[in-house]
Amino acid sequence: MQVKIKDVAKRAGVSVTTVSRVLNGEKYVKDDLKAKVNRVIEELGYAPSQIARSLVRKKTNLIGVIVPDLTSSFYSTILSSIEEVASANDYNLLVCNISENIDKELKYLNVFQEMRVEGIIIMHEKINEQIRNFIHKINIPVIFSSVKPMDQKFISVIVDDYAAAYDATKYLIELGHESIGFLGGDMRDITSGQNRYSGYRNAMADSGKKLIYEHIRFGDYKVRSGYEQMKEMLSTEAPPTAVFAVSDDMAVGAMNCIRDHNLRVPEDISIMGFDGSQLTELVRPTLTSMEQPIHLMGKVTMDVLLKQIEGDKIPAEDVVLEHRLVVRESCRNLNE
Secondary structure, rough: OOOOOHHHHHHHHHHHHHHHHHHOOOOOOOEEEEEEEEHHHHHHHHOOOHHHHHHHHOOOOEEEEEEEOOOOHHHHHHHHHHHHHHHHHHEEEEEEEEOOHHHHHHHHHHHHHOOOOOOEEOOOOOOOOHHHHHHHOOOOOOEEEEOOOOOOOOOOEEHHHHHHHHHHHHHHHOOOOEEEEEEEOOOOOHHHHHHHHHHHHHHHHHHHOOOOOOHHEEEEOOOOHHHHHHHHHOOOOOOOOOOEEEOOHHHHHHHHHHHHHHOOOOOOOOEEEEOOOOOOHOOOOOEEEEOOHHHHHHHHHHHHHHHHHOOOOOOOOEEOOOOOOEEEOOOOOOOO
16 A cells, blocks of 8 residues: 555654655754654655645646657757756656647646646747637746747747848858758748748848749758658759758758759758757768757756746846857858
C-alpha cells in the first residue's frame, strides 16, 4: 500500500503538521526532530504528492509550453534552452506539441489552467479568436517566443525577421547572383511567413533584380516541403543560381533534391538557410544560414517569463535579438 504522510507522522511520533513543515523546508522545526522525520521518510520510502504540496504552497512551479512542431530542429533547440533555464530555477515544463492543430491548442491551454501552471510560452502565432479570448481572460503570464502575433498585449522574444531576410537575400546578390529563388513558409504567419517574404522581395527590388515568380514557392518549413518545392523549381526552363529558404529544414530538403537531380551545391545552385539550427553543421556541404540566436532566445524567453511570474515590473515591449549571417560552404561567389 502507498505510504501516506500520516504513516510517517505515526512512525516518527510527531504530528502531520510537523512532517509537512519538514517536507516544505520550513525553519520552525528543531534539527534533531527534522533529522528523525527525514530518517523515517527514507525508511518508509515516502514520496510526497506534488499536487498536494502545490495546493498547500499555492505554487506549482509548472510552465506550460505550446510547440507547433517538435520534429523541427529549430523548435527542439529553443525548447532545450528554455528547459535548461527552467530547471535551474526549479521549474518544470509541460510541453504540448500541437502539430499545427489549433483545436489541440485550446485543449492544452485548458489543461494548463487546470494544472495551475504559473506561466505559458507559445511558439506560434496562428491563434484564432477563441484562443485569443482565452489567454486574455486567464490570470496567467503569457509570452510568445520566436513569433509575434497580431495581438499587441503580449511580449514576444524575436528577431527582426524582415531585416534578417533582407540581409540574407542581399548577401546572395553581393555574391553575383541575378536569379534568386525563394522557398517561403506559411503566409498566414506574419513573422516567418509574410515578414521574411517581404524582406526577400524588397531586397531584390532595391538591387534592381527581377522577381521570377516560377522561382517563388511556399511550403511548411519542413525538410519534405523544401524537397518538393525545390523539385518544382528545378522543373522550370531556367532554374535559379541561388535559393533562399526561410528555414534550415527547408534548405536541407532543397539540397537533397538538388543532389537527387545530379546537380551540386554550391557549384550549380547555392542554398541559403534561415535559423542557424544544428542542421547547418550536420549536412554536406555545411549550410550558410541567417542565424537567429536560438539558445539566447530560449533563455531570454524564460528569464522574462520568470520576472512576470514574480511580479517584477518590466517594460511591456518586445525583446528583439540580433540576427547574424553565418557563412559556410553552400553559397558560391560568382564574382570570382
